[in-house]
Amino acid sequence: MTFVRACGLGELEEDAPKRVELDGTPVSIVQTEGEVFAIHDICSHANVSLSEGEVDDCHIECWLHGSRFDLRSGKPDALPATRPVPVYPVKIEGDDVLVSLTQES
Numbered sequence: 001m002t003f004v005r006a007c008g009l010g011e012l013e014e015d016a017p018k019r020v021e022l023d024g025t026p027v028s029i030v031q032t033e034g035e036v037f038a039i040h041d042i043c044s045h046a047n048v049s050l051s052e053g054e055v056d057d058c059h060i061e062c063w064l065h066g067s068r069f070d071l072r073s074g075k076p077d078a079l080p081a082t083r084p085v086p087v088y089p090v091k092i093e094g095d096d097v098l099v100s101l102t103q104e105s
Contacts, residue, residue: 003091003098006038010095017060019051025101027088030055030071037071038088038099045081 006020012031019041020027026041028051041051043062053063059077061068067081074084091098 001089001100001102003089003100006097006099008095009036009092009097012036012097015055017051017053017055019049022099022101027099027101028060029090029097029099030060032071033058036090036092036097038090038097039069039071039074040085040087042085043067043069043081044076044083044085050085 004022006029007018012018015032017028017030020029028039028041030037032055041049043050045067046064048064050060050062053061058071059068060071065080067076068078069076069085074087089100
């Protein structure tokens with residue numbers, strides 16, 4: 001599994017998604033509840049950026065229609081979204097947040 005640097009750990013704020021682009025793939029990096037997650041940044045329902053939404057209880061909410069996605073699995077738990085979005089493995093090395101675009105789900 002190949003990991004690439006997404007951002008610095010110091011660039012993240014608790015519960016504030018950060019959009020990055022890795023090899024042309026939009027990814028939202030989220031630090032919440034003591035962990036860092038990487039999730040595909042495009043909502044599976046409306047094709048808008050999830051990083052513009054709010055984070056609560058290990059979920060990210062799409063700002064447009066309110067779909068919520070679990071940051072651990074990418075599965076939606078609120079309509080109108082019914083399809084999951086990919087989540088990606090994350091490693092922390094020093095101050096670097098590394099992400100592999102190999103999908104976990």
